[in-house]
Amino acid sequence: MRVLVIEDDKETAGYLQKSLKESGHWAEVTGDGETGLALAKEGGFDVLIVDRMLPELDGLTVVKRLRADGDATPVLFLSALGEVDDRVKGLRAGGDDYLTKPYAYTELLARVEALARRKAPEEQVTRYVVDDLVLDRLSHRVTRAGEPIVLQPREYRLLEYLMRHAGQVVTRTMLLENVWDYHFDPQTNVIDVHVSRLRGKIDKGFDKPLLHTVRGAGYMVRDGQG
Amino acid sequence: MTGRAERLAPALSTGAFRIAASAVAVFLLVAAVLAVLLIRDAGDAVSEDVMASIEAETQRIAQSYASGGRDGVRLAVEQYAASPGHGLYLLTTRDGGKLAGNLATRPQDLVAGKRGGVFSFKPQGSGDAAGAVRQGVALRVALGDDLVAYIGRDIETQRQRLGRMRLVLLVALAALVLAGLAGGYAVSRHVLRRVEEVNATARSIMGGDMSRRIVVTGGDDEIDRLALNLNRMLDRIEMLMQGLREVSDNIAHDLKTPLNRLRNRAEAALRDPAGEGACRDGLERTIEEADDLIKTFNALLLIARLEAGALEGTTEDVDVATIVGDVAELYQPVAEEAGLSFDVVMYGPVSADVNPHLISQAVANLIDNAIKYSSAARTGPGPGPGDGEGGPSETGGVRVEVERAGNGIVVTVADSGPGIAAEDRERALKRFVRLERSRSRPGTGLGLSLVAAVARLHGGSLRLEDNAPGLRVVFTLPGASPHAKTPRLQH
Numbered sequence: 001m002r003v004l005v006i007e008d009d010k011e012t013a014g015y016l017q018k019s020l021k022e023s024g025h026w027a028e029v030t031g032d033g034e035t036g037l038a039l040a041k042e043g044g045f046d047v048l049i050v051d052r053m054l055p056e057l058d059g060l061t062v063v064k065r066l067r068a069d070g071d072a073t074p075v076l077f078l079s080a081l082g083e084v085d086d087r088v089k090g091l092r093a094g095g096d097d098y099l100t101k102p103y104a105y106t107e108l109l110a111r112v113e114a115l116a117r118r119k120a121p122e123e124q125v126t127r128y129v130v131d132d133l134v135l136d137r138l139s140h141r142v143t144r145a146g147e148p149i150v151l152q153p154r155e156y157r158l159l160e161y162l163m164r165h166a167g168q169v170v171t172r173t174m175l176l177e178n179v180w181d182y183h184f185d186p187q188t189n190v191i192d193v194h195v196s197r198l199r200g201k202i203d204k205g206f207d208k209p210l211l212h213t214v215r216g217a218g219y220m221v222r223d224g225q226g
Numbered sequence: 227m228t229g230r231a232e233r234l235a236p237a238l239s240t241g242a243f244r245i246a247a248s249a250v251a252v253f254l255l256v257a258a259v260l261a262v263l264l265i266r267d268a269g270d271a272v273s274e275d276v277m278a279s280i281e282a283e284t285q286r287i288a289q290s291y292a293s294g295g296r297d298g299v300r301l302a303v304e305q306y307a308a309s310p311g312h313g314l315y316l317l318t319t320r321d322g323g324k325l326a327g328n329l330a331t332r333p334q335d336l337v338a339g340k341r342g343g344v345f346s347f348k349p350q351g352s353g354d355a356a357g358a359v360r361q362g363v364a365l366r367v368a369l370g371d372d373l374v375a376y377i378g379r380d381i382e383t384q385r386q387r388l389g390r391m392r393l394v395l396l397v398a399l400a401a402l403v404l405a406g407l408a409g410g411y412a413v414s415r416h417v418l419r420r421v422e423e424v425n426a427t428a429r430s431i432m433g434g435d436m437s438r439r440i441v442v443t444g445g446d447d448e449i450d451r452l453a454l455n456l457n458r459m460l461d462r463i464e465m466l467m468q469g470l471r472e473v474s475d476n477i478a479h480d481l482k483t484p485l486n487r488l489r490n491r492a493e494a495a496l497r498d499p500a501g502e503g504a505c506r507d508g509l510e511r512t513i514e515e516a517d518d519l520i521k522t523f524n525a526l527l528l529i530a531r532l533e534a535g536a537l538e539g540t541t542e543d544v545d546v547a548t549i550v551g552d553v554a555e556l557y558q559p560v561a562e563e564a565g566l567s568f569d570v571v572m573y574g575p576v577s578a579d580v581n582p583h584l585i586s587q588a589v590a591n592l593i594d595n596a597i598k599y600s601s602a603a604r605t606g607p608g609p610g611p612g613d614g615e616g617g618p619s620e621t622g623g624v625r626v627e628v629e630r631a632g633n634g635i636v637v638t639v640a641d642s643g644p645g646i647a648a649e650d651r652e653r654a655l656k657r658f659v660r661l662e663r664s665r666s667r668p669g670t671g672l673g674l675s676l677v678a679a680v681a682r683l684h685g686g687s688l689r690l691e692d693n694a695p696g697l698r699v700v701f702t703l704p705g706a707s708p709h710a711k712t713p714r715l716q717h
Contacts, residue, residue, distance in 0.1 A: 082524070083531070084540075084583045085540060102516075102520055104513075104517075154555060180552070180556060182556070182586060182587075182590070183583065184583070184586070184587040184590065185521055185524070186556070186590055186594065187590075187591070187594045187673070188557075188560055188594050188597070188598070190556055190557060190559075190560050193559040193560045193563050194556075194559055197559055
């Protein structure tokens with residue numbers, strides 16, 4: 001995966017470049033909006049990580065111009081501005097996700113990977129299949145090994161999100177934001193309780209667990225050994 | 227005397243005095259014009275009346291000459307002269323010999339060429355008024371070749387009345403000017419004194435005494451209203467400043483200590499002789515500590531923003547019951563997992579113009595707290611010794627209610643935890659206050675402060691009550707009046 005990091009803080013940018021490389025990705029780094037926009041326009045990136053406050057050209061403008069050119073490369077905004085309306089502004093400008101500083105690297109990585117995979121329009125996918133677990137988006141039915149599983153509406157959405165990102169780490173914050181649309185810290189690990197209930201419904205009684213906990217990062221639905 | 231002059235000068239240079247002075251000037255001008263017209267009109271009226279009757283008598287005398295000749299006219303003049311009134315008559319021969327009438331001599335002042343005019347005379351005979359020169363007006367008429375008649379009126383009384391009228395008007399105008407100027411001066415003195423009070427207060431506030439307020443006299447005049455508004459503004463500024471000070475104080479208290487802990491931990495990990503494993507462990511705990519710090523910092527920042535902020539533009543007309551229901555749904559499994567009962571009671575949809583994100587967060591805080599303290603009470607307060615059997619209620623639980631009450635919406639979250647002592651409740655809701663007991667629990671301990679700030683921002687309130695046992699938090703929001711102005715921060 002090729003990532004372009006537009007971030008004016010050299011240390012942060014360098015840290016991101018190094019960390020992404022360690023995670024098996026290739027990252028290019030630039031410190032100002034003008035250069036960033038030019039590089040992004042050349043294309044070839046799977047994801048752009050854009051800081052909101054940049055010298056020369058701010059992050060919002062960079063993304064707006066890019067979108068005006070018809071470039072749909074996924075964008076993750078990084079910002080110290082974390083209020084809900086700041087987030088809304090970022091998403092309106094054409095950002096696909098928004099991460100507030102300070103953040104954990106695992107959080108950033110999970111989001112970047114989720115964005116990079118997200119190229120096919122989700123609406124066209126009618127069913128998710130992971131091993132013998134099937135989620136049918138048309139009938140809203142879930143089966144494991146052919147046996148129907150009864151889920152509460154929220155559990156269904158939780159599983160749907162996890163299966164959409166099958167094989168990728170999904171953080172607790174990502175779940176809270178995407179499944180519940182909450183952008184605050186719920187203090188207690190409420191997400192863990194919900195995930196463990198879901199796990200009880202889809203994994204209990206089966207030899208092979210599909211919903212895994214990724215230590216220090218989040219969760220992953222995966223067909224394989226955990 | 228210089229003191230007096232000094233006091234006088236600023237009063238004279240005030241806007242109020244200038245306005246009063248120009249009002250007096252305009253009024254004076256109008257009054258003067260009026261007076262002049264009045265005097266002229268009065269003078270004219272007298273002269274016209276008099277001249278008309280003189281003309282009439284002149285004609286009659288001329289007729290009596292025409293019909294009765296010299297004797298006839300003499301008789302007529304004598305009759306006129308004898309009748310009471312202000313008439314003045316004199317019949318003379320052309321060379322000046324008096325034939326009849328009540329004037330002693332021919333009116334000397336009459337200009338030779340003119341038919342008549344004003345003249346001075348001394349009244350005849352009567353002793354008391356003798357000597358005083360009076361004024362009259364007369365016409366001269368030649369009768370035949372050898373006679374001249376003067377027919378006139380004594381206008382001394384009118385003249386004097388007119389003079390008195392002029393004097394009265396003049397005095398009145400002068401009094402008007404004086405009263406106007408004095409009034410203007412008094413008003414501006416008064417205004418100046420009040421404004422100077424405001425200035426003095428402003429100076430001492432700028433000098434650092436933020437607690438000073440402008441004196442309100444209770445007269446409910448415009449300066450009082452100005453003072454009230456300025457005082458309200460000062461209250462708000464003081465409140466914001468205090469909030470700012472509290473933020474910095476709290477950053478110092480709540481962030482420095484954990485920062486120091488974090489530093490110590492990192493140092494200890496670095497020095498740890500146990501090798502890489504211990505070092506990793508130390509680093510992981512350092513990161514955890516940093517995450518907690520970030521949470522505290524975010525909470526402090528959010529509270530500060532809520533305290534200083536306004537809601538405008540961030541609200542939506544939403545059903546508060548739905549918001550609360552969604553949050554409750556998020557926490558329900560947590561409560562069940564902790565072995566607590568969890569009841570959610572909604573009394574119908576209750577819509578209001580609120581910021582849904584903030585309400586969600588506030589309710590999440592309340593429910594989170596309720597679950598935390600209820601489960602802590604159920605399992606007994608930690609590993610402390612001497613706290614064996616017979617702890618608090620076995621069937622602890624959390625109850626969430628949403629209902630409409632009057633014009634407002636009331637969200638109640640009740641727990642079965644240890645509650646908050648009555649004397650601490652007030653304090654617990656103050657900005658940024660963390661009760662001691664909350665410091666030992668997980669979380670930032672700023673939850674209630676945050677909820678209180680959200681309530682205040684929405685023009686609502688937060689109340690803590692005894693749930694016997696436990697705490698009942700009553701979160702009140704102003705109800706839905708679809709087109710009502712968004713409430714601002716209230717105190």
